[in-house]
Amino acid sequence: MMALAPALMGVCAAWRLTGRTNGVAWWALACWALCYCVEFTGGRWLKSHLRRRFAWPVVGYGVALAAVGVPFVWLHPKVLVWAPAFLMFAVADGMASWLRQERSLWADAVAVMAACLMPMVTFGYGVDPYVTPLVTLYGFAIVVSYAAVEFGSVLFVKTMIREHGRWAYVVASWLWHGAALAWWVRSGNMWLMALGIALLLRTIVLPLAFRVRRPKPIVAGATESVASLLAFVCILMSLA
Structure with a gap:
């Protein structure tokens, strides 16, 4: 959800703005989905320090990505302008997997940045072929909004599972969501303000409710599924 939702938002926002569906955007989304599959399986392979049995899924998804992605790049070579940024994210992600730090805060931040850049x-x-300033304005708005939501989600989930009981993470989560809400209040957008209030409330209430006993992962998972759906709707509706 976190990997694909921002990219899907880019497609849906374009449809909402132009009133038409562009097949190239869906093609780009399919490429990104396969990139995620390669990244996920590649991460497991690197974490195992190149054990053979983890290599085959990487090969399979790599072939699928090449079949879908190479024609895309051939027909739309301008997409390569984004290659340096995503290559940097891929290297950092691979390093985290090799060091077995893929669940660290810095590795999560890298994953969030990669996912949130895709709406551009x-x-x-x-x-396309609408004017570039429009693309920059709306695309950047989606990137920033999703970055606020998804890194906040990283902090919140850590307070519920891996970092349960560590109040430094709880306070950091509160501060992050409070800052996001303040920014959205300043923007005057009612959809984003509603989203900010809902996310801040879940960030405060649930860690306090489970401050003694660590909740089951399904609790955090279900909460974030609802939050992700709410974020998608609110961010899409905020793009007037």
Whole structure:
């Protein structure tokens, strides 16, 4: 959800703005989904320090990505302007897996940045051939909004599972969500304000409710599923 939702938002925002569906944007989304599959399986392979049995899924998804992605790059070479940024994210992610720190805060931040940059690509192709300033304005708004939501989600989930009981993470989560809400209040957008209030309330109430006993992972998972759906709706509706 966290990997694909921002990219999907770019496609849907372009459709909402232009009133039409651009197949190239959906093609870019499919490429990104396969990139995620390669990244996930590749991470397991690197974490195992290149054990053979973890290599085959990487090969399989790599072939699928090449089949879908190479024609895309051939027909739309301008997408390579994003290659340096995503290559940097891939290297950092691979390093985290090799060091077996893929669940660290810095590795999560890298994953969030990669996912949240994708709307610039999918939205750009979704509105093509519309003017570049429009792409930049709307795309950047989606990137920033999703970055606020998804890194906040990282902090919140850590307070519920891996870092349960560590109040430094709880306070950091409160401060992050409070700052996001303040920014959205200042923007004057009612959809984002509603989203900010809902996310801040879950960030305060649930860690306090489970301050003694660590909740089952399904509790955090179900909460974030609802939060992700709410974020998708609110961010999409905020793009007037």
